[in-house]
Amino acid sequence: MSKRSTAPIFWLLFGAGGMVAALIGPALILLTGVMAPFDLGVSFPDYGTLLAFARHPLGKLALLAVIALFLWHGAERACLTLRDMRVGPGWLLSWATYGIAGLGSLITLSLLLAIGF
């Protein structure tokens, strides 16, 4: 049997992130980046409300899922594209891109825990 690649791990993360992004990504960007900041149809909830959301277990789950999976999705795409462009050796690109996604996921988790319950 040919030597197994570890690609499936990152491919499944990429797939999960891609699916979430495809299903709700456009709406999220519209809400957080266009509508809420300019009070078009929705306005920003106040600090207390958002904090309560981030403290709620479901809120934490949602934030972790969206942020981490989006980062992992982009990391896989960036890794493969940089490899296509022959920017550097494959192993270096993998470590750099997955490393950033991993770091971002860890920071997200830490922030969510630090924010408290």
Add this chain to the structure above:
Amino acid sequence: MSEYRPFHRPQRPFWWARAPYRGYSLRELSGVGVALYGAVLLAGLACLWRGPAAFASYRAWLATPGSLLLHLLLLAAMLLHMVTWFQTLPKTMPKLIIGGVAVPQRRITALGLATALLCCAALLGAAIGAAS
């Protein structure tokens, strides 16, 4: 018997920037846009953790033209991602056989896009409803 000396033509280094691969490269870059938006959200979460003052400045930044431009670009990337995602999705599945025939991939793509539009509409509707 003539000489056997196969000639190897190296792959063109900028193949990804030329037709017919440009669409593919754009699709991949839209995926990077997804991560960039994730980073923007992460920044917001960090400001939320830091406190009301930090979060107020994040909100102020969101209302700047620079942020709006960025979000519009990210929105374009996200939409390209969405469309190309459901175009590629049927390729990752075994043939779906219903009633003795394979379901055309276009139909799976259309179903996926419809589901996505529904989810987006639901999310927008819920947000607008909660705000009013």
Add this chain to the structure above:
Amino acid sequence: MPDSAPASTDRTIELRVLRYRPELDGHPFFDHYTVAYSDDMSVLQGLQVIKDSLDSSLSYRWSCRMAVCGSCGMMINGAPRLACNSFLRDLAPGPVTVEPLENFPIERDLVVTVGDFVKKIEGIYPYLIPKTARRLEEGEYLQTPAELAAYESFSDCINCMLCYAACPQFGANPDFIGPGAMAILQRYNGDSRDGGQQQRLDRIHGEDGVWSCTAVGLCSDVCPKQVDPANAVNQNKTKSAFDFFLRFLKRETGQ
């Protein structure tokens, strides 16, 4: 066999053909030929005219002239196409650039090396492996239209290698098993009569298996038989990924 010298009022078209004769040439170069053509002539027939009356040293593969044997794959105006399936009337006024298939070493003129491709096919057990031994008295296998539909498109592959010419990941990594071999793999794995799925799956878990594919999808676009090799490769990514995580369960159940 069409006239090689149509009437004098016929149109002509220029063919720029990449030549390479290892015993004479250090590297490939373009030769130019002007060929009189009629509406029904394919690029392959244009090459026949060149070989018959202009330059007998030109070498190229061909056989059926009707897009079922897969022999005459080449780059025509930069796109991987079957020469017998590409018509000079569509490429007028020209010039038409004819080169050997991309991503393959050139043996001579328009002839590329196919040995590695053959080895890849041989490596994925390209034959039905019955689930259980079957006696003659049991009769033939029965298959419903639905069971046929599950693998039929993959059985249409004519081994023309246009998909390999289109695939940039094969261009970057010649050891990548590639779309054609994966289509043939899926033709057997998807067949209800076959029991060799795990054996074949075990051959493609590596970087040179399915994981070199980045879903460019051009392989399916250039396929002259609508085989959809991209589907063959990518559905096996899903299978390989699940196998990656679920294999530990299999071992526990003693399989």
